[in-house]
Amino acid sequence: MTGESQPFELRRPSLREPDVRRGTPVRFIFDGNVVDAYAGESVAAALLAAGYRTLRESPNEHAPRGAFCWMGLCQECTVEVNGVRRPACRTECADGLIVRKGTIA
Numbered sequence: 001m002t003g004e005s006q007p008f009e010l011r012r013p014s015l016r017e018p019d020v021r022r023g024t025p026v027r028f029i030f031d032g033n034v035v036d037a038y039a040g041e042s043v044a045a046a047l048l049a050a051g052y053r054t055l056r057e058s059p060n061e062h063a064p065r066g067a068f069c070w071m072g073l074c075q076e077c078t079v080e081v082n083g084v085r086r087p088a089c090r091t092e093c094a095d096g097l098i099v100r101k102g103t104i105a
Helices: 043-049
Strands: 025-030 034-036 078-083 084-087 098-101
Touching: 025 043, 034 098
Parallel strands: 025 098
Antiparallel strands: 025 034, 078 084, 078 098
């Protein structure tokens, strides 16, 4: 081992199944962080695969909220996509999206 220090990169473990056919790779931003995803998958699925479980905080208790029903009925996974509040489970990933937690200030 040399005296030089090696840069340390913190990486989230992947939750993606390696043998599944996927769409074109895309990237979007979630709260300032780059997220690798695939065209056609939901923002909620991409965020979960990237290790993000909290998509917003509840308005009164500030408790973490994430995807729950996965079909757009419960509104637990609401995020802001390019300035518009949307359910993450019903929003398809696309290159260049700007996504923020759906917590209302």
